[in-house]
Amino acid sequence: MTEMGHRMGEDGRGRGHRMDDLFVLVVAPEPLAATIAEETARGLIGIADVACAADVVEAAALVTAHPERVVPLVLITAFAESPESTDARIALLDAQAVLSRASVLLLTDRALHDDLSLSVDRDRLHAVMTSPWSPGILAWHARAQTVRWLSSHRPADPRTRALVAADGRPVTQPESDLLRLLELDTHEVTTQLLAGIERVLGPRPRLLLPAGTRLIHEGIDVDAVLVVLRGRVALDHASAAGDLRLHHDSTGSVVGLLSLAQQQRAFFTARATTEVEVVHLSFEQLDRALAVEASLGAAMAAVSIRALAKRLRRADQLQVEKTQLNHALERERRQLSEALHQLEQARLDLVEQARYATLGEMAAGIAHELNNPVAAMLRATTYVGEDLERVLASHPQGRLASEIFAAERDRAPRSTREERAARRRLEAALGDVGLAQRLFDAGIEDPDRARTLAADPPSLDLVEAVAGIGSAVRNLELASRRMCELVTSLRAYARPKGEPVAGIDLHAGLEDTLRLMAHRLRDVEIERNYGDLPRIRCHPGELEQLWTNLLVNACDALGEGADGRGRIALITDAPDAAHVRVQIRDNGRGIDPQVLPRVFEPRFTTKQGAVRYGLGLGLAIARRIVDAHGGKIELNSRPGCTRVTVTLPVAGPPDEEDIET
Numbered sequence: 001m002t003e004m005g006h007r008m009g010e011d012g013r014g015r016g017h018r019m020d021d022l023f024v025l026v027v028a029p030e031p032l033a034a035t036i037a038e039e040t041a042r043g044l045i046g047i048a049d050v051a052c053a054a055d056v057v058e059a060a061a062l063v064t065a066h067p068e069r070v071v072p073l074v075l076i077t078a079f080a081e082s083p084e085s086t087d088a089r090i091a092l093l094d095a096q097a098v099l100s101r102a103s104v105l106l107l108t109d110r111a112l113h114d115d116l117s118l119s120v121d122r123d124r125l126h127a128v129m130t131s132p133w134s135p136g137i138l139a140w141h142a143r144a145q146t147v148r149w150l151s152s153h154r155p156a157d158p159r160t161r162a163l164v165a166a167d168g169r170p171v172t173q174p175e176s177d178l179l180r181l182l183e184l185d186t187h188e189v190t191t192q193l194l195a196g197i198e199r200v201l202g203p204r205p206r207l208l209l210p211a212g213t214r215l216i217h218e219g220i221d222v223d224a225v226l227v228v229l230r231g232r233v234a235l236d237h238a239s240a241a242g243d244l245r246l247h248h249d250s251t252g253s254v255v256g257l258l259s260l261a262q263q264q265r266a267f268f269t270a271r272a273t274t275e276v277e278v279v280h281l282s283f284e285q286l287d288r289a290l291a292v293e294a295s296l297g298a299a300m301a302a303v304s305i306r307a308l309a310k311r312l313r314r315a316d317q318l319q320v321e322k323t324q325l326n327h328a329l330e331r332e333r334r335q336l337s338e339a340l341h342q343l344e345q346a347r348l349d350l351v352e353q354a355r356y357a358t359l360g361e362m363a364a365g366i367a368h369e370l371n372n373p374v375a376a377m378l379r380a381t382t383y384v385g386e387d388l389e390r391v392l393a394s395h396p397q398g399r400l401a402s403e404i405f406a407a408e409r410d411r412a413p414r415s416t417r418e419e420r421a422a423r424r425r426l427e428a429a430l431g432d433v434g435l436a437q438r439l440f441d442a443g444i445e446d447p448d449r450a451r452t453l454a455a456d457p458p459s460l461d462l463v464e465a466v467a468g469i470g471s472a473v474r475n476l477e478l479a480s481r482r483m484c485e486l487v488t489s490l491r492a493y494a495r496p497k498g499e500p501v502a503g504i505d506l507h508a509g510l511e512d513t514l515r516l517m518a519h520r521l522r523d524v525e526i527e528r529n530y531g532d533l534p535r536i537r538c539h540p541g542e543l544e545q546l547w548t549n550l551l552v553n554a555c556d557a558l559g560e561g562a563d564g565r566g567r568i569a570l571i572t573d574a575p576d577a578a579h580v581r582v583q584i585r586d587n588g589r590g591i592d593p594q595v596l597p598r599v600f601e602p603r604f605t606t607k608q609g610a611v612r613y614g615l616g617l618g619l620a621i622a623r624r625i626v627d628a629h630g631g632k633i634e635l636n637s638r639p640g641c642t643r644v645t646v647t648l649p650v651a652g653p654p655d656e657e658d659i660e661t
Contacts, residue, residue: 022048022159023069024142025102027059027093028077036075036107036138043139047146047159048072056092063098071102072149073142077131078108087118094124101153103145107131107138186306190253193299194227194279200289200296204279215270215278216256222266224282225256231276235268243269252307254300349620367487374487378480385409385473392466397459401466408443408470409477426450442467488512500652502537506580509540510570513547520555524566531573533580537652538629546625550584550644553619557588557642575647579631582646591637599635629653 024044026037033052041050051069053059056076063069074093078086086106094100103126104119119125127145129138150160198204206229209215215226218238233255236243255270255278281289290296392401422445426436429447432454439450442463453460507530514526551568558566571583591599600623619635626633631648 021068021070022146023051023066023071024048024073024075024146025059025062025071025099026050026052026075027054027056027089028052028075028107029054032077036077039136039138040075040142041139043141043143044146047143047150056089059093059099060096063096067098069098071098072146072153073105074099074102075105075107075142078106078110078113079131080110085115086113087115090119090124103127103149105129105141105145107133186253186303189299189302189306190227190229193254193296193303194229196293196296196299197227197279197281197286197289200292201285204281207278207280209272209276209278211272211274211276213272213276215272215276216266216268218267218269219265222256224280225254225286227279227281228253228255229277229279231272231274231278233270233276234273235270237268252303252310254303254307257300257304257307349624353621370483370487374480374483378477378484381473381476381480385477388469388473395462397462400459401462404443404463404466405470405473408467409474411443411471411474430454438464443470500537500539502652503535504538504540504543505535506533506543506572506582509543510547510572510582513544513551517548517551517555520552521568524555524558524568527567527569529569529571531571533572533574534650536580536648536650538648539653542625542628546622546646547582547584549619549622550646554584554586554588554642554644557586557590578650579647580650582648583643584646585641585643587640588642590639590642591635593637596635596637600633 024040026033026040028036030052033054037050037052044050051062053062059074063071076086076089076093078089090104093104104124105127106116106125107129109131116125127141129141150157154160194204207226209231215233216222218236234245236245238244256266290300388405389402392398392405395401419440423436423440425447426440426445427433429450430436430439435454436450438460439453442460444450444453444463453463514521554568555566558568567587569583569585571585573581575581600619623633626646626648629648630653631646633647634645636643636645
């Protein structure tokens with residue numbers, strides 16, 4: 001590890017103010033390191049000192065031992081015989097915080113490097129020089145890189161102010177005419193270009209043109225250029241969609257140069273957008289000026305490069321704007337698609353609600369029309385029964401007739417097995433199957449009484465007739481009451497929403513729904529397990545619709561996969577004093593776990609065992625009704641058991657002002 005004696009104050013004594021906090025680090029084996037350091041130091045007089053390290057390990061140790069030092073530049077060698085990857089060596093240097101901020105200048109004798117991709121990708125390679133190098137070039141390059149580093153990292157350093165102008169450009173002007181001109185602004189370059197042209201061609205007249213004037217025409221051969229001294233020019237291109245403005249104020253100060261140089265027809269129309277002051281140069285005039293005044297080539301190149309750079313930046317900006325606009329349009333398209341989807345959902349919800357509203361109106365009308373006739377039928381049936389009892393009492397065998405009539409009218413339904421057993425007992429007592437059937441149909445099941453009536457044919461005829469009348473009256477009463485119950489259920493179902501109604505019996509609503517769905521539940525075993533529930537405040541008609549939707553879904557699930565006979569269980573309880581709970585459980589095929597999270601989505605259904613989109617609004621409407629009541633609905637499912645649990649507040653749905661709040 002060595003430090004060169006070319007520090008300001010030693011070898012550089014008297015040539016500059018000593019600033020020994022800046023050190024340029026040379027990482028190279030000896031004796032090459034000394035040679036590199038000596039030439040580098042000559043270029044850094046008054047700026048920085050030079051230190052050497054044989055490899056990256058020594059370099060790391062050096063900066064660790066001197067934490068006060070700042071390293072603006074690292075010169076590192078990479079030769080063909082070196083086994084280490086250059087990327088890896090630079091990465092080891094970057095492990096030191098001080099070195100990770102330094103510029104890296106690579107000295108190499110290799111014609112091809114395939115071990116620098118990481119350094120380039122991380123922007124850690126700032127310059128490459130070939131070894132051997134020309135005398136003085138290394139000192140110049142090290143100084144230039146250090147000055148650039150000072151400009152970026154230490155703008156307030158006294159050395160920076162001496163080396164870098166206020167606009168960030170080095171005080172020392174570039175040596176080439178082209179780079180020197182590129183550092184000037186467009187107006188200065190144009191002024192120098194025109195001055196050179198006029199030195200050859202003499203003073204050129206200025207043309208003052210109003211806004212809208214076409215300087216070159218699309219599709220027309222270009223045989224002249226125009227130097228724009230003042231004003232703005234835009235480039236337009238004709239297309240099927242009309243004239244497109246591709247560039248504005250990015251044409252540069254020389255219009256028509258590219259088309260003229262390539263001897264092609266103009267691709268654009270150059271149009272003045274403000275009043276412009278221009279100098280007109282024919283092809284021959286421009287050629288003459290360039291041939292005589294060699295410096296004009298650099299000025300023309302600088303003007304062209306500036307124009308192209310400006311146009312490319314504008315094209316890149318337009319591409320960015322186009323991409324951003326496309327993203328915004330795509331976002332708006334998705335939002336619009338989602339809005340249309342929601343509108344379609346809302347429309348189908350309204351259709352479904354309108355259907356239920358229509359059914360409700362029809363049910364209300366039917367209930368109103370049936371109410372009086374059914375009530376009259378029930379009253380008439382009661383009167384007929386009472387009158388028949390009085391008539392039968394006056395019969396010579398009135399006691400027997402009245403007894404048989406009352407027994408048959410009030411007979412409770414029995415299972416098929418119980419009826420079969422009673423009939424067999426009569427057959428055993430009488431020994432006559434036909435006679436036993438006649439007596440059983442007449443309601444006689446006692447064997448002794450059956451033998452007595454069998455021995456008295458007139459009495460047997462009377463018993464059969466009276467039993468038939470009693471059975472008819474019983475059926476008439478049952479049918480009339482059933483019709484009254486259906487009318488009552490229809491009226492409850494069709495009741496408009498209006499204000500919530502207090503004191504509603506939840507069990508009565510469930511029973512109304514079961515009666516209305518009797519045709520769907522004919523082959524389903526219904527199990528009731530009702531708990532002790534308080535009366536609640538609710539919209540009864542909406543709850544009727546809720547129970548209907550849930551029972552319809554349960555019935556559909558029983559169509560396939562149920563073991564044996566389909567069963568639906570209704571279970572009610574009160575989980576706490578403020579809520580009631582209703583569970584509807586079926587033993588159907590269950591719902592696929594992947595589908596389960598989506599069952600409450602509108603138009604999503606699993607009927608026929610296949611997931612598809614259709615009118616499936618049942619569960620979606622069920623959730624809406626429960627949510628509107630301030631309740632909660634949950635669905636759990638596995639093969640053989642699907643349970644829907646509805647929890648409702650006893651106090652009923654929240655008031656509208658509470659919802660808005």
